[in-house]
Amino acid sequence: MSAKLLRARPARVVPAVIVAILILALAVGLGWVGIAAILASNGAMDSALTGGVPGLDGIGSQQWGSPVIITIGIALALVGLILVIAAVSPGHKRLTGYRAETPDHIDRFEVALPTSALSNLAAAAADSVDGVSSVRAASNATSTNITFTTPVRDNAQIRNDVDSAVTERFASIAFDRTPTVKVHAQRRPA
Amino acid sequence: MASSQGSLTIADKVIEKTASQILKDMPGVGGTKSGLFGFGASSDLDTRPSVDVTLSGRSATLSVQLGLAYPTPITEATETIRRHLSSELEAHTGVTVRQVDVEVMWLKPNASGSSRGVRRLL
Amino acid sequence: MRRMAAGANRTGLIIIGLLCLLAGLAALAISFGLAESVIPGLSSDKDLKPVAEVVGLQFSALIAIVAAVILAVIAVRWLAAQVPRKDSAKPLRMQQDARTGITTVTANVIAAAVADDLEATPEVVDAQVILRGTARAPELMVHVDVDERADIDAVVADISNRVTRNCSQALGSRLSAVGLELGIARTHQRKQRSVQL
Numbered sequence: 001m002s003a004k005l006l007r008a009r010p011a012r013v014v015p016a017v018i019v020a021i022l023i024l025a026l027a028v029g030l031g032w033v034g035i036a037a038i039l040a041s042n043g044a045m046d047s048a049l050t051g052g053v054p055g056l057d058g059i060g061s062q063q064w065g066s067p068v069i070i071t072i073g074i075a076l077a078l079v080g081l082i083l084v085i086a087a088v089s090p091g092h093k094r095l096t097g098y099r100a101e102t103p104d105h106i107d108r109f110e111v112a113l114p115t116s117a118l119s120n121l122a123a124a125a126a127d128s129v130d131g132v133s134s135v136r137a138a139s140n141a142t143s144t145n146i147t148f149t150t151p152v153r154d155n156a157q158i159r160n161d162v163d164s165a166v167t168e169r170f171a172s173i174a175f176d177r178t179p180t181v182k183v184h185a186q187r188r189p190a
Numbered sequence: 191m192a193s194s195q196g197s198l199t200i201a202d203k204v205i206e207k208t209a210s211q212i213l214k215d216m217p218g219v220g221g222t223k224s225g226l227f228g229f230g231a232s233s234d235l236d237t238r239p240s241v242d243v244t245l246s247g248r249s250a251t252l253s254v255q256l257g258l259a260y261p262t263p264i265t266e267a268t269e270t271i272r273r274h275l276s277s278e279l280e281a282h283t284g285v286t287v288r289q290v291d292v293e294v295m296w297l298k299p300n301a302s303g304s305s306r307g308v309r310r311l312l
Numbered sequence: 313m314r315r316m317a318a319g320a321n322r323t324g325l326i327i328i329g330l331l332c333l334l335a336g337l338a339a340l341a342i343s344f345g346l347a348e349s350v351i352p353g354l355s356s357d358k359d360l361k362p363v364a365e366v367v368g369l370q371f372s373a374l375i376a377i378v379a380a381v382i383l384a385v386i387a388v389r390w391l392a393a394q395v396p397r398k399d400s401a402k403p404l405r406m407q408q409d410a411r412t413g414i415t416t417v418t419a420n421v422i423a424a425a426v427a428d429d430l431e432a433t434p435e436v437v438d439a440q441v442i443l444r445g446t447a448r449a450p451e452l453m454v455h456v457d458v459d460e461r462a463d464i465d466a467v468v469a470d471i472s473n474r475v476t477r478n479c480s481q482a483l484g485s486r487l488s489a490v491g492l493e494l495g496i497a498r499t500h501q502r503k504q505r506s507v508q509l
Binding site: 007017020027029031045063064065070078085098109113117119149 | 328388460
């Protein structure tokens, strides 16, 4: 089985952009220090970095056990761990599979709904229930959480209606796995 | 012998116009009208396709930019166009058509060109 | 729909992450005196003179500049890779015999025709299409936004039976892959202001 046509997992764009910008900043800093050192020694190509930045050889007086070094070590290790986790963990699935028959003029047919579509479907279904004044819905690939507001004090019946409206809507769609539905009511006096 | 009867010269523009008209009369073939600075440009089955002719001796190579009705099979449609255009152009102007390069610029459903009615294939 | 540099991002992150992690752990190991058993004499009360000597070496400024340029190139290329790519097919060649002439269709022409066709599907509000692959093995990537009350199964059935069949017919070959992503458009977010009859 080759890779999926539709990208279900996050591409880790944000951490990649942050790290790339940090590398760029490091490059600019390093280049700056290098050029400063060469300029300080009137363009001698064999000049040392310390020539341009006087404080640089101060590193030598630090001890390995000093708090500064320990802090840097901990920070580096933590950042590294976070990046490794971001790279290895698959991340939230953003697509829910849909069961579609492959017609004979197509070799491979993949259909999916993003989680935002689940939320919108659920919100629309809940909106149609009498007594509901506003709806919010949040979804992942397997479940949807619906929060609706209503001016009605005794809202158990409305909650049931919303639950069955959304469940019915989902049941009418040929999902690979029908998402589960959770409903919360919030009373807001009219 | 030709000189005693006079000679006939056909400008490349004339061949382009003729080819363009032959294409326009085919069903399911259209072109793009260029508007002023790109504004008001329109593509439909009632517009003439644009044709570029390169003449060498008595033979011509054509490059055609046209639009087709969707979903006509593109390969078959353009082969038909190529054959039809070559034979018609040879009959009308006497030049031998060597090659017809076709660039399909757009594909549109046939229904929009309601004014066309059914056209007879020439 | 559009392709992201997911593989490159994850590979890049894991390399940088492991480098940071190892450097941090190594520094901590020395700081807490754990490295002494591996490298005798490297105890926590030693100073960082050996490290500082590196930046005092001859030519270290030049090496720093070279390293800076390399890092900058890597960073800029990585950033550039974040732009989502369409990866459309190259212009399709669709003639039977190249000697009598070439037929060219660009991927965008096909994609636009399919998108128009999709918008003829009832309850489809918006459609985006990318054609990938070749004329022999075309791949369609489709995103449609449908109305919130639409019959999803009917929309999928129309796309699989009519729209993709039209495309396959126009191209004169089977579609080797079709990826369809369905979004839901909330009605109150859109208002149709005219009707075309």
